[in-house]
Amino acid sequence: MIVTDDRVAPLYLAPLERQLADAGYATTSVVVPGGESSKSLAMFEKLLTAALEAGLDRKSAIVALGGGVVGDLAGFAAAAYMRGIKFVQMPTTILAHDSSVGGKVAVNHPLAKNVIGAFHQPELVLYDLDTLKTLPPREVRAGLAEVIKEGLIWDAEFVSWCEEHIRELLSLDRDALGYALYKGCGIKAEVVSRDERENDLRAILNLGHTIGHALEAVAGYGELLHGEAIAIGMVGAARLGVRLGAPQEVYEVTKRLLVAAGLPTAIPSHYDTDAIMKAMMHDKKFTEGTMLFVVPTAVGKVELNPNVSAAMVREIVDELKREADRL
């Protein structure tokens, strides 16, 4: 059963159905509306109904053709259908290189995002780079933010490589993009395989996400893409790292690379600091004035610091509002 959305379906559904049919597979397809609102329990139920009506059994597979929303939704359906059937990710965005690896699947509850879900590893992640050609340039840049993040948490060499090849990446050069996505997925898979259920290590994948999520919550709908928000968050985390003793270079390299990628690195000055802090307080990683924060200690290296004070984070937020969006 192929699950896709109404943006991706007109572009890639028919060719995929044709190729699977040529290979001898019987398929059925479900097209959901594009966007986060499809990550609902109601849509999850629709997928299960479609699966039952099409007669999927324990040996069937669900294929997610699309971005992160489709992957999360279809993945949770695959996790729950008959207590778990096979699942294949075919990401059509750069951002989904991150979500397609690692097995975190979920839908949203009206009261909170991603709280209904499972850990369900895909059998296969199949990246057809040609599908990325239809991405708007802004989505390309935002997607690269997560690729860059993988370097910043794990691999200084890959950070240098990204800086050297940023033009090729932005122009979707096949070789460069193929290497970067393979590398990014590899780092993600390495971290996840050491800590699938996020007891500790896996949390480093959240570099830039604490501030980033707060910015997304405070921004109007569509104002900041996820990748843009975490780009700003990563600059904040770098600033925090330097404050806590990391070499100044950590901030400089982070900033330079994100600016080169055409990503924002400053909090728009009209955002309210109190609102941002309040949104962060709602984040589950925050308790009583101190915060669990992913903090860079060197380029390509981070630590989980459970004792970052809320006061210091507020200072960083204020600094980010005065930060220039270029070098």
Added chain:
Amino acid sequence: MIVTDDRVAPLYLAPLERQLADAGYATTSVVVPGGESSKSLAMFEKLLTAALEAGLDRKSAIVALGGGVVGDLAGFAAAAYMRGIKFVQMPTTILAHDSSVGGKVAVNHPLAKNVIGAFHQPELVLYDLDTLKTLPPREVRAGLAEVIKEGLIWDAEFVSWCEEHIRELLSLDRDALGYALYKGCGIKAEVVSRDERENDLRAILNLGHTIGHALEAVAGYGELLHGEAIAIGMVGAARLGVRLGAPQEVYEVTKRLLVAAGLPTAIPSHYDTDAIMKAMMHDKKFTEGTMLFVVPTAVGKVELNPNVSAAMVREIVDELKREADRL
């Protein structure tokens, strides 16, 4: 968060809440309507809403206080909430000794039972034998069917023990019942630990269930309890075993023990054979005229036979309709 139903709540919810409070736990409780209809996606969503409103986090636990329905429903909520939190089973029926061990949790879809679920092992199964005293005698007998089944698939000595102690078991003698439930849970846990995801071995736990499920589907609501249906199914499986070469003793012991337990061993003669066969065809274990069947080969021993013909099963069904419900 304690999950229970409106039959169990008046009996045991307050004492449990009190004891947990005394032990220093903050609790919240959800009472669902008793019966299979609570195993729905709508009720699942209600539990998740209650969990979010009560502020459950990743370190919280969900406690299922009740029978199999409550365990399946609460267990799936625990499996999906924040991608899996801790889960404790407190079964209050004998039947739930079976479902509380092994981690199979699920809700129903209008089109099929138990098709939305997960494998989520409980941290703890806590059996308070005192709660069984409030069970109606018919439920006691039906519950013992699954206990007897554990013996028939795995342990001839335990089968003999059950026969010797059947009167104590039926009168809920504390020592006898405690031993039998511990033993039954132990066999179940042993089988499950060797094959959690039902690739092969775990399927032996379905002894009597293929015919049993079909009878449940054909019977009017409430006409046959699950344990009663599988008791009849186990006699059918024993007949099948003898046909396929097992010693006659397999049938005799099975029949004698189930009759001693006051369980039905014959298909009520007004049930339509065609309807029973049709219900079995719908069962996912059936393909093209042959059937995967759990077949006894000796007392306390079964095998998975993938080549049982539908024609032979039909003969067995007809025999069961002529079977006497006593020795």
